[in-house]
Amino acid sequence: MNILTFRSQDELNKAGAGIITGLLQTNPKACLGLATGGTPVGIYRELVETCRQGLVSFSKASAFNLDEYVGLDRSHPASYYTFMQEHLFSHVDIAPERCHIPDGSAPDPEAECVRYDSLLEEIGQIDLQLLGLGHNGHIGFNEPDEELERGTHVVELQEQTRQANARFFDRPDQVPTHAITMGVGTILKAKTILLIVRGRDKAEIVKRALQGPITTECPASLLQTHPHVVVLLDSEAGSLLS
Numbered sequence: 001m002n003i004l005t006f007r008s009q010d011e012l013n014k015a016g017a018g019i020i021t022g023l024l025q026t027n028p029k030a031c032l033g034l035a036t037g038g039t040p041v042g043i044y045r046e047l048v049e050t051c052r053q054g055l056v057s058f059s060k061a062s063a064f065n066l067d068e069y070v071g072l073d074r075s076h077p078a079s080y081y082t083f084m085q086e087h088l089f090s091h092v093d094i095a096p097e098r099c100h101i102p103d104g105s106a107p108d109p110e111a112e113c114v115r116y117d118s119l120l121e122e123i124g125q126i127d128l129q130l131l132g133l134g135h136n137g138h139i140g141f142n143e144p145d146e147e148l149e150r151g152t153h154v155v156e157l158q159e160q161t162r163q164a165n166a167r168f169f170d171r172p173d174q175v176p177t178h179a180i181t182m183g184v185g186t187i188l189k190a191k192t193i194l195l196i197v198r199g200r201d202k203a204e205i206v207k208r209a210l211q212g213p214i215t216t217e218c219p220a221s222l223l224q225t226h227p228h229v230v231v232l233l234d235s236e237a238g239s240l241l242s
């Protein structure tokens with residue numbers, strides 16, 4: 001595990017975007033696993049700028065997002081579909097038909113999970129999986145549990161997760177109770193994993209995830225078993241690491 005700590009958000013964003021840009025320059029057809037939430041926004045901003053300058057192209061790349069809320073239509077302002085359009089997809093030259101996000105409004109969410117997994121199976125392996133970290137150690141929306149699922153599945157969100165994400169909704173009770181998420185098996189199958197964490201409020205969980213016991217009660221701790229993980233932290237998120 002390669003852990004890098006940055007003093008400024010700007011340096012962290014440039015480093016994260018640089019890793020993704022470097023991959024696309026050597027492998028223009030790369031399959032990117034993408035994340036939402038507050039954490040990757042600055043990295044997407046850098047990528048949009050790099051693409052605008054003509055220094056990178058997404059035209060041959062494909063993308064698979066980690067997760068989506070169950071019950072939200074794509075057009076909902078807090079859907080992860082909308083998030084990705086606003087922060088990345090509509091600003092770069094990626095082909096819309098190669099941008100994949102679970103459909104949270106599918107009438108049968110379980111069938112949607114099967115559909116998403118079959119798409120993932122077709123591509124075989126994600127080249128680079130971008131991840132944020134939940135306060136409870138979740139990656140994607142894989143919440144702590146006695147057992148974790150390998151493939152895409154419907155998950156009930158923990159109260160802590162719903163509260164943390166309430167900032168993206170008008171009212172806390174509007175945060176959906178369930179989500180569709182890629183499973184940890186798919187995440188861990190990625191060639192390279194790029195974990196980004198910011199802020200003092202994540203310092204304890206960063207310590208548990210990166211230096212604590214490997215346990216399904218902290219899903220991110222499973223990343224310790226992966227051979228190619230790069231972790232980019234701001235100094236506050238990394239403040240408790242030994």
Ligand SMILES: O=P(O)(O)OC[C@H]1O[C@](O)(CO)[C@@H](O)[C@@H]1O
Pocket residue numbers: 035036037038039040066067131132133134135139140141165
């Ligand atoms: O970046 P945030 O908003 O702190 O969220 C942490 C992680 O949890 C999620 O909300 C769930 O996937 C991700 O979008 C994010 O990477």
